Amino acid sequence: MTNEQTDAIADFIRQLPKAELHLHLEGTILPATLVELSVRHDERPISLREAETLYRFTDFTGFIEAFRAVTRLLTTPEDYELAAWRMMQRLAAQGVVHAEVYISVGVIYMWRNHDPAAFEPVFAGLERARQRAASELGLSIYWIFDAVRHFTVSEAERVFLKAAEIRSACPAVIGIGLGGDERRCGSEPFRGLYAQAKKAGLRLTNHAGETTGPEAIWEALSIGSERIGHALSAINDTELIEELKSRNIALELNPTSNIRTSVCPSFAAHPLRRYFDQGLLVTLNSDDPAFFGSDLANEYLLAHTQQAFTRDELRQLAANSFRASFLPETEKSQWLSRIDTLG
Ligand SMILES: [Zn+2]
Structure with missing residues (x-):
């Protein structure tokens, strides 16, 4: 592609209203x-x-170690507010209009000596940033409280109970998720907690099939996960692909992240294109953009240059990001028609 063609497609991508559904606050902190x-x-x-x-x-x-070192420096509510505001400014600059952001609440608890009262001031800092982004940037943010799967089940319970408690006063807390090391712990131990969270009105996400095989994705589905983060290994299981398709399960894909953590050899080899062509509800995301040297707009650009996604197909990826979001149906349809009318 010539520079002019790259500029033109990059402009198109920036103008395309997009939602980012798999983004860790801690992973947006630049050096x-x-x-x-x-x-x-x-x-x-x-x-x-x-x-x-x-x-x-x-x-x-190495990625988990770096993530831990960064999170350790987030100490005060002001630190969290600063990190969140910087993240929101960068999202708005890329044409992201809505984001559902993971907060590693499990890690916050661990480093605050498990004092549940220590979380509220931190969350208040995040909320100040969210409200400022809504009024100054026109950006909407939902929070997803993420537990660390390789800590204990009772630690995850603490995180999910806090999500349910805060959600009753703050509907921007939309759901829960499980991150951490899948190789050390699957989804089954969290079945009861997912059922409880659902009852509390929380939406259910889950990282699965990033460093593990398709069986981890089946397990995540079996405990009620509504969206699957990464789902890289689903490509090895045709029955699973059919299941994901028939249930219209949203996949939060993160190609550059998978390359940087060496679970996928290259962008061209990522199953994004094959999932898309098979009609799965795929969305493109940046996961931990500061760690991986990318961002959402760049992921769309790479989909174009490395996997030949046309403008219309990029438009469909953007539309999928709203369909797969936890926004109310009326807001989804407004964004979908905006995407349709974009020249
Ligand atoms: Zn993630």
């Missing part, structure tokens, strides 16, 4: 912000070079 946080909290603050080195991991374990 420069990390240095800023370190200056606030560390006796010997890390340098920009050290921060950049931290982000240069080569596998999934």
Whole structure:
């Protein structure tokens, strides 16, 4: 492609209203912000070079370590507010109009000595950023409380109960999810908690089939997960593909993330195109954009350059992001007709 063609498609992508459904707040913190946080909290603050080195991991374990180091520097409510506001500014700049953002509530608890009262001030900081983004950027945000699957079931219960409690006063808390290391723990132990969360009106997401086989996705479906994060290994199971299709289960795909954690060799090899052609409800997402050197607009651009998605197909990906969102039906249809009328 010539530079002019790239500019034209990048412009089209920016103008396309998009929702981002798989984005971890902690994974949006750029090295420069990390240095800023370190200056606030560390006796010997890390340098920009050290921060950049931290982000240069080569596998999934290295990624988890980097993620942990970044989260450790998020200490005060003001830190969270700053991180959230920076994330929201970048989302708006890419033409993202709605995002459903994971917060690692399980990790926050662990580092606050399991004091449930410590979470409220942090959440208040996040809410200040959300309200500011709604009024200044026209951006809508929902929160998904994420538990760490390889901690204990009772730790996850604490996270999900907090989600249910806060949701009654703050409907922006839309759902729950399970992140962490799938190789150490599947979904089955959380069956009862998912049923309870559903009863409390929370929507159910789940990371599955990122570092594990299709059986992990079957297990995630069996406990009631409505959306599957990554679902990379579904490509190896035709029966599962049929199941996902007939139930219209939304897949939150994150191609660049999968390449950076070495669970997929290249963007071209990612099953995005094959899932899309088979009629699955696929959405494109950036997961932890600061760690992976990408963002949502760039993922759309790569879908165009690496997997030959046409403008119409990119439009369908954007439409899918609203269909798969937890927005009310009226808002979904408004965005869908905006996408239809975009030249
Ligand atoms: Zn994720």
